[in-house]
Amino acid sequence: xxxxxxxxxxxxxxxxxxxxxxxxxxxxxxxxxxxxxxxxxxxxxxxxxxxxxxxxxxxxxxxxxxxxxxxxxxxxxxxxxxxxxxxxxxxxxxxxxxxxxxxxxxxxxxxxxxxxxxxxxxxxxxxxxxxxxxxxxxxxxxxxxxxxxxxxxxxxxxxxxxxxxxxxxxxxxxxxxxxxxxxxxxxxxxxxxxxxxxxxxxxxxxxxxxxxxxxxxxxxxxxxxxxxxxxxx
Amino acid sequence: xxxxxxxxxxxxxxxxxxxxxxxxxxxxxxxxxxxxxxxxxxxxxxxxxxxxxxxxxxxxxxxxxxxxxxxxxxxxxxxxxxxxxxxxxxxxxxxxxxxxxxxxxxxxxxxxxxxxxxxxxxxxxxxxxxxxxxxxxxxxxxxxxxxxxxxxxxxxxxxxxxxxxxxxxxxxxxxxxxxxxxxxxxxxxxxxxxxxxxxxxxxxxxxxxxxxxxxxxxxxxxxxxxxxxxxxxxxxxxxxxxxxxxxxxxxxxxxxxxxxxxxxxxxxxxxxxxxxxxxxxxxxxxxxxxxxxxxxxxxxxxxxxxxxxxxxxxxxxxxxxxxxxxxxxxxxxxxxxxxxxxxxxxxxxxxxxxxxxxxxxxxxxxxxxxxxxxxxxxxxxxxxxxxxxxxxxxxxxxxxxxxxxxxxxxxxxxxxxxxxxxxxxxxxxxxxxxxxxxxxxxxxxxxxxxxxxxxxxxxxxxxxxxxxxxxxxxxxxxxxxxxxxxxxxxxxxxxxxxxxxxxxxxxxxxxxxxxxxxxxxxxxxxxxxxxxxxxxxxxxxxxxxxxxxxxxxxxxxxxx
Numbered sequence: 033x034x035x036x037x038x039x040x041x042x043x044x045x046x047x048x049x050x051x052x053x054x055x056x057x058x059x060x061x062x063x064x065x066x067x068x069x070x071x072x073x074x075x076x077x078x079x080x081x082x083x084x085x086x087x088x089x090x091x092x093x094x095x096x097x098x099x100x101x102x103x104x105x106x107x108x109x110x111x112x113x114x115x116x117x118x119x120x121x122x123x124x125x126x127x128x129x130x131x132x133x134x135x136x137x138x139x140x141x142x143x144x145x146x147x148x149x150x151x152x153x154x155x156x157x158x159x160x161x162x163x164x165x166x167x168x169x170x171x172x173x174x175x176x177x178x179x180x181x182x183x184x185x186x187x188x189x190x191x192x193x194x195x196x197x198x199x200x201x202x203x204x205x206x207x208x209x210x211x212x213x214x215x216x217x218x219x220x221x222x223x224x225x226x227x228x229x230x231x232x233x234x235x236x237x238x239x240x241x242x243x244x245x246x247x248x249x250x251x252x253x254x255x256x257x258x259x260x261x262x263x264x265x
Numbered sequence: 266x267x268x269x270x271x272x273x274x275x276x277x278x279x280x281x282x283x284x285x286x287x288x289x290x291x292x293x294x295x296x297x298x299x300x301x302x303x304x305x306x307x308x309x310x311x312x313x314x315x316x317x318x319x320x321x322x323x324x325x326x327x328x329x330x331x332x333x334x335x336x337x338x339x340x341x342x343x344x345x346x347x348x349x350x351x352x353x354x355x356x357x358x359x360x361x362x363x364x365x366x367x368x369x370x371x372x373x374x375x376x377x378x379x380x381x382x383x384x385x386x387x388x389x390x391x392x393x394x395x396x397x398x399x400x401x402x403x404x405x406x407x408x409x410x411x412x413x414x415x416x417x418x419x420x421x422x423x424x425x426x427x428x429x430x431x432x433x434x435x436x437x438x439x440x441x442x443x444x445x446x447x448x449x450x451x452x453x454x455x456x457x458x459x460x461x462x463x464x465x466x467x468x469x470x471x472x473x474x475x476x477x478x479x480x481x482x483x484x485x486x487x488x489x490x491x492x493x494x495x496x497x498x499x500x501x502x503x504x505x506x507x508x509x510x511x512x513x514x515x516x517x518x519x520x521x522x523x524x525x526x527x528x529x530x531x532x533x534x535x536x537x538x539x540x541x542x543x544x545x546x547x548x549x550x551x552x553x554x555x556x557x558x559x560x561x562x563x564x565x566x567x568x569x570x571x572x573x574x575x576x577x578x579x580x581x582x583x584x585x586x587x588x589x590x591x592x593x594x595x596x597x598x599x600x601x602x603x604x605x606x607x608x609x610x611x612x613x614x615x616x617x618x619x620x621x622x623x624x625x626x627x628x629x630x631x632x633x634x635x636x637x638x639x640x641x642x643x644x645x646x647x648x649x650x651x652x653x654x655x656x657x658x659x660x661x662x663x664x665x666x667x668x669x670x671x672x673x674x675x676x677x678x679x680x681x682x683x684x685x686x687x688x689x690x691x692x693x694x695x696x697x698x699x700x701x702x703x704x705x706x707x708x709x710x711x712x713x714x715x716x717x718x719x720x721x722x723x724x725x726x727x728x729x730x731x732x733x734x735x736x737x738x739x740x741x742x743x744x745x746x747x748x749x750x751x752x753x754x755x756x757x758x759x760x761x762x763x764x765x766x767x768x769x770x771x772x773x774x775x776x777x778x779x780x781x782x783x784x785x786x787x788x789x790x791x792x793x794x795x796x797x798x799x800x801x802x803x804x805x806x807x808x809x810x811x812x813x814x815x816x817x818x819x820x821x822x823x824x825x
Contacts, residue, residue, distance in 0.1 A: 035712055038709055038712045038713055039712055039713070040713060040714050040727065049641070050641055050642060050644060050645050053639055053641045053642050054636065054642050054645070057635050057636050057639060057642065058636075060635075061632035061633075061635050061636075062632075064596075064632060065628060065629065065632045068599065068600075068603060068628055069625060069628060071603050071607070072603055072606065072621065072624060072625060075603070075606045075607050075608075075609070075611070076606075076611065076613075076621065079542070079606065079607065079608055079609050079610065079611050080610070080611050080613075081610065082610060083543075083610060083805060083812070084542060084543040084544045084608065084609040084610040084804065084805040084812065085544065085607075085608040085609070085805070086544070086545065086804075086805050086806060086807055087544075087545070087547070087608075088545035088546065088547060088548075088549065088802070089545075089546075089547035089548035089549070089551065089601065089604060090548070090549075090550070094547075094548075095548055095551055097600075097604060098547070098548060098551065098597055098600035098601055098604060099551070099597070101596070101600055102593055102596050102597045102600065105592060105593055105596045106590070106593050109589045109590055109592060109593065109635075112589055112635060112639060113582075113585060113586045113589055113639075115641075116582075116585060116639035116640055116641040116642065117582045117585070117640070117641075118641075119641035120572075120578075120581055120582060120585070120640040120641040120644070121582075123641070123644055124578040124581070124640075124644070125578050125579065141416070188409070188416065189407075189409050189410040189416050190407055190409070190410065190508055192573070192648060194648075194714075194716065196645075196713070196714030196727065199644060199645045200644065201573050201644050201645065201647055201648070202573055202575070203573050203574045203575050204575070205502075205508050205509060205574070205575040206409060206502045206503075206508060207502025207503070207506075207507065207508070208502075208575060210575045227725055227726060227727055229714075229716055229725060230716075231647070231648040231649070231716045232407070232648060233332065233335075233402070233403045233407070233410065233718045234410060235332075235410065235416055235417055235418075236327075236328040236329045236332055236401070236417070236418065236720075237328065238328070238332070238718065238719065238720070239328065239719040239720045239721045239722070239724050240721075240724055242724060242725060
């Protein structure tokens with residue numbers, strides 16, 4: 033597509049949907065942009081000399097010149113709302129029924145800390161595998177093709193969890209735990225980790241608040257998690 | 266004698282005449298000077314930010330200072346440049362002249378409004394020099410980052426930021442009361458509502474929108490100050506507060522504020538386009554109704570700033586729909602402006618160039634707003650350079666292109682001399698090309714996911730590619746060009762005040778009442794109070810001999 037070179041890779045099950053809405057809007061507003069700029073430039077070139085015409089847009093006939101295009105704008109607006117609404121629902125409102133992995137994400141000035149459920153697959157129990165400040169900057173590991181739900185919480189100010197390739201962004205508000213989900217499409221398994229960014233100004237170290245996202249096969253992931261569990265317990 | 270009977274205000278000391286003046290024209294010019302000087306400050310801050318972004322290894326700014334500059338650049342450009350020039354200067358200078366009044370309804374309140382604004386500005390400048398430096402929590406001041414000094418390391422800088430904004434709000438409220446009272450009660454004979462120049466309609470709409478929206482934000486500012494000074498915790502969850510409360514209260518005002526700035530900018534265009542095209546405005550009443558609809562809608566779009574904020578996601582789509590719908594009334598106004606030019610006899614003066622430049626650049630800001638307004642796309646582009654590019658394409662046209670158009674257009678009326686047209690054209694092209702070269706590439710950065718407000722983007726691998734880095738460097742050179750491009754204006758402005766060609770009464774052959782009196786108008790504005798016979802955009806009327814028909818001239822007077 034037109035902007036493939038500029039967009040980050042699109043690796044989640046909904047990233048393509050978000051790009052689709054972007055392109056839909058791009059082509060619709062692109063048409064209006066070119067049309068209106070074209071009319072202005074045409075008028076600038078052609079309507080320079082001689083006596084001006086005298087009309088003021090009053091009356092039904094003349095006002096329809098601008099009201100009919102505006103009605104078309106209204107219809108296109110509704111189409112954009114509809115398409116956008118479907119995708120927003122999918123990403124932010126309807127969580128998949130089956131969740132394979134839950135991870136607690138703690139953001140604080142200026143780092144990310146991840147807590148995995150242990151064997152019971154439930155967060156907040158005694159077998160949780162916790163990476164805190166003492167563990168250093170451990171990347172977020174997730175299995176490819178699985179539905180992952182993150183529970184985002186902040187220890188201090190507002191941060192924002194952002195992975196450009198997932199097309200996923202969610203502010204993290206202190207005092208709340210906000211769930212988000214994603215599923216990395218199978219073909220996007222790669223050795224090189226993705227970057228997790230903080231997208232909300234959070235203090236003077238904001239630009240350093242980065243973590244990595246490691247996408248692994250299911251076997252690699254369970255192996256890694258087991259290793260970590262053994263180390264911690 | 267002004268209408269309060271204060272003859273002593275008329276001719277007296279230097280102080281009364283130039284400094285503590287209650288004359289709306291002097292106050293308008295004082296706002297203009299203040300706005301232009303603050304624009305320089307804001308521009309210089311932008312220069313340092315751009316230098317840091319293009320060459321982070323130069324360590325031009327430490328991260329704390331970078332955050333402070335980001336915050337202060339936004340605050341200054343919106344509240345201390347756009348507001349004083351578009352409302353303070355154009356509103357004060359033009360409303361009484363355009364409606365045929367001798368001054369504002371409350372001249373002394375007007376003076377108080379300016380000096381309150383002035384003290385607010387001084388406090389803001391002072392905040393750079395207190396220990397800990399200036400506010401560094403973004404111009405939106407999101408809590409709890411802004412609510413406790415420990416989070417940013419800024420203490421009095423942020424307190425002063427709040428106080429200075431409070432004074433600014435108080436000043437604009439006083440101004441707004443004055444605008445409304447004046448336009449409602451002091452219109453000349455024959456100046457009915459639908460004969461008012463659209464500039465007056467726009468100023469009035471802006472004043473009303475401001476008055477109705479600013480309340481919650483003033484309350485929020487007081488709560489924030491209490492959080493900081495007394496330790497209350499209205500926005501601090503550990504103390505039972507809620508950070509999202511701040512965002513709702515802030516954006517309830519923050520979004521309408523965009524239209525407070527934009528509408529007077531449109532007002533400038535709606536005066537210059539008909540005069541420069543020698544044609545009546547197209548759809549005068551439709552423009553007024555559309556503006557009112559947009560004004561009402563502007564109160565129910567605020568949460569489009571919060572699609573990823575953590576508020577109940579079910580709220581997003583209703584706000585997304587209202588946001589995208591607001592494109593309809595604005596599309597109508599834009600179409601009306603183009604139809605006004607259509608089949609005209611366009612005189613491409615510098616003012617007209619800037620007016621058309623406003624239209625051409627604002628269109629880009631308008632259409633890119635749809636991307637942000639779509640809740641789905643916003644998940645990706647929120648808080649990226651796409652948003653930065655978008656709002657500069659809306660606010661820069663209003664704050665600078667439209668303001669420059671207005672300055673070139675009304676300078677003769679303000680100072681009695683003309684600005685140099687040749688240098689004006691040079692200024693236009695440098696600004697138009699420079700602006701687009703700075704902000705168009707920012708869409709590309711945003712589409713790559715480039716976050717805003719990063720003191721050093723190269724901390725991220727995906728922002729350290731050659732393509733991203735060279736784009737950042739390109740933007741910085743363009744920004745330097747844009748800043749240098751303002752030099753012809755500064756020289757032209759200062760020189761023309763003392764040595765410009767002397768202006769006649771009506772150099773643009775325009776119809777509205779301010780052109781029917783001397784340039785500059787005397788104290789009291791009109792020798793004889795004008796009587797209005799026509800709507801303000803009677804250009805090229807087949808009934809008149811010339812292609813303009815001033816509002817205060819009846820057809821009989823002309824034919825006899």
